[in-house]
Amino acid sequence: MRQIASTHNFSRGSLLFEQDQPFDQVLIVTHGHVKLYKLLMDARRQIVGFLAPGDILGGVKRSAAASCTAEALTDVECCGFRRKEFLELLRKYPDLNYAFLFVATDEIEAQNEHITLLGRKNAEERLAAFLLMMAARDKKSGPQSTASMRVPLPMSRGDIGDHLGLTIETVSRTFADFRRRGLITTPSQHDAVVENYPSLFQASGLDKDPMIHIRLGL
Amino acid sequence: MRQIASTHNFSRGSLLFEQDQPFDQVLIVTHGHVKLYKLLMDARRQIVGFLAPGDILGGVKRSAAASCTAEALTDVECCGFRRKEFLELLRKYPDLNYAFLFVATDEIEAQNEHITLLGRKNAEERLAAFLLMMAARDKKSGPQSTASMRVPLPMSRGDIGDHLGLTIETVSRTFADFRRRGLITTPSQHDAVVENYPSLFQASGLDKDPMIHIRLGL
DNA sequence: CGGGATGTTGAGGCAAGTCAATCTAAGTGG
DNA sequence: CCACTTAGATTGACTTGCCTCAACATCCCG
Numbered sequence: 001m002r003q004i005a006s007t008h009n010f011s012r013g014s015l016l017f018e019q020d021q022p023f024d025q026v027l028i029v030t031h032g033h034v035k036l037y038k039l040l041m042d043a044r045r046q047i048v049g050f051l052a053p054g055d056i057l058g059g060v061k062r063s064a065a066a067s068c069t070a071e072a073l074t075d076v077e078c079c080g081f082r083r084k085e086f087l088e089l090l091r092k093y094p095d096l097n098y099a100f101l102f103v104a105t106d107e108i109e110a111q112n113e114h115i116t117l118l119g120r121k122n123a124e125e126r127l128a129a130f131l132l133m134m135a136a137r138d139k140k141s142g143p144q145s146t147a148s149m150r151v152p153l154p155m156s157r158g159d160i161g162d163h164l165g166l167t168i169e170t171v172s173r174t175f176a177d178f179r180r181r182g183l184i185t186t187p188s189q190h191d192a193v194v195e196n197y198p199s200l201f202q203a204s205g206l207d208k209d210p211m212i213h214i215r216l217g218l
Numbered sequence: 219m220r221q222i223a224s225t226h227n228f229s230r231g232s233l234l235f236e237q238d239q240p241f242d243q244v245l246i247v248t249h250g251h252v253k254l255y256k257l258l259m260d261a262r263r264q265i266v267g268f269l270a271p272g273d274i275l276g277g278v279k280r281s282a283a284a285s286c287t288a289e290a291l292t293d294v295e296c297c298g299f300r301r302k303e304f305l306e307l308l309r310k311y312p313d314l315n316y317a318f319l320f321v322a323t324d325e326i327e328a329q330n331e332h333i334t335l336l337g338r339k340n341a342e343e344r345l346a347a348f349l350l351m352m353a354a355r356d357k358k359s360g361p362q363s364t365a366s367m368r369v370p371l372p373m374s375r376g377d378i379g380d381h382l383g384l385t386i387e388t389v390s391r392t393f394a395d396f397r398r399r400g401l402i403t404t405p406s407q408h409d410a411v412v413e414n415y416p417s418l419f420q421a422s423g424l425d426k427d428p429m430i431h432i433r434l435g436l
Numbered sequence: 437c438g439g440g441a442t443g444t445t446g447a448g449g450c451a452a453g454t455c456a457a458t459c460t461a462a463g464t465g466g
Numbered sequence: 467c468c469a470c471t472t473a474g475a476t477t478g479a480c481t482t483g484c485c486t487c488a489a490c491a492t493c494c495c496g
Contacts, residue, residue, distance in 0.1 A: 040334070040338060040423060044339075046338045060323060098309060101308070105280060108329065108436050115264060118336035119264045120262045120264045121258075156473095156475090165337035167453060167454080169454080169477085170452055170453075172475060172477080173477080207258075218326050375442075385484075385485055388483090391484095407442075407494095
């Protein structure tokens with residue numbers, strides 16, 4: 001497997017691949033963070049996911065054309081396979097193929113959750129659920145105290161808005177509201193600290209902690 | 219494969235499986251239509267998909283517990299496999315497993331599209347895109363004239379609202395608006411006729427016709 | 437041929453959007 | 467190292483698209 005893998009580096013702001021363009025690689029993020037988005041014909045944008053180290057993106061799909069644009073939020077390093085060789089690998093190693101099916105179905109379940117958030121939740125619930133998600137994904141790489149848990153937010157307020165179906169202003173106001181209520185503090189623009197987990201959880205309207213899983217970005 | 223398959227019948231309104239309950243079957247719809255939804259703790263509901271004959275739902279996933287509720291919109295007939303036996307089948311026939319991976323990734327791409335609809339489109343665009351989707355899915359089972367294409371809508375206005383993140387009233391008003399503008403007619407509550415495809419397409423804000431694919435409901 | 441469920445239409449309210457004016461922080465070059 | 471620039475974030479005032487509440491119409495289905 002090492003033989004057909006390559007390493008790719010992307011600097012902050014550069015595109016890993018672009019909507020409607022052919023892309024013949026499968027990438028696994030090893031360092032940094034990526035945002036995946038769709039653009040409408042006017043300037044509207046929907047960020048369908050944020051990818052972190054361990055997550056997979058690119059050509060694990062029927063078509064060779066990307067359906068989204070992937071942009072580096074930070075400097076990013078990826079392990080890459082040519083799409084064709086990767087798909088041959090799946091055929092050659094059924095266990096790997098089987099594992100990937102569950103990566104894909106996990107992603108479908110996570111997207112169902114996000115669809116529910118966008119279709120039926122208000123701004124407060126959306127941002128609270130988002131912060132809990134980010135906290136949970138970060139926690140896996142080292143447990144923190146529940147009392148005061150630091151959550152890195154590599155994306156901008158605008159990115160958060162475009163992920164949650166809100167405007168920058170509404171995201172900013174909701175952050176301010178959470179601060180006022182003592183749920184979080186924001187020591188810097190790219191960090192939140194959860195000061196009151198139970199209240200933030202309640203504000204999210206979730207019935208269980210978000211499931212963490214390997215993200216599959218297509 | 220026939221040996222381990224069974225047939226299941228569900229009458230209109232009955233549940234195929236229920237959110238957070240164990241469900242050990244994989245079902246393939248053979249007749250009728252199904253809605254898949256998530257319920258929040260209050261009465262809010264998000265319909266994450268409508269399934270038609272040929273679509274697959276149930277236990278093709280890591281966990282044996284359903285993450286959604288599936289309810290029969292009409293009388294439904296399904297072909298069923300026990301989850302465990304179905305997963306063994308995937309392991310035994312790598313080609314089948316490989317095919318299912320692409321069914322899953324097609325579903326992810328379709329959900330990305332729906333996420334974009336919910337996050338960034340207005341009521342008019344949502345309903346227009348929904349009607350085009352339903353038209354495209356129906357067209358495959360028999361081509362119609364573009365001039366005046368009948369679209370069966372087995373679900374209620376409330377179901378459409380809960381799928382598109384709108385209220386019943388907004389759905390109804392948007393239908394009325396489309397009728398006034400001559401884009402569609404509604405000969406009955408469960409049928410729309412597309413009278414002006416280009417205008418409806420424009421109203422949807424889509425840049426290409428919706429892709430049709432086998433739905434995977436989890 | 438009722439009567440409950442579903443759909444339509446109208447009036448008014450509100451959560452989030454828009455527009456606009458600061459404020460802050462991160463670079464950048466002298 | 468500091469003035470200057472600029473992108474991003476915050477806050478306020480106002481607007482609006484969709485929601486809520488309410489009344490009425492229509493469609494089924496027994």
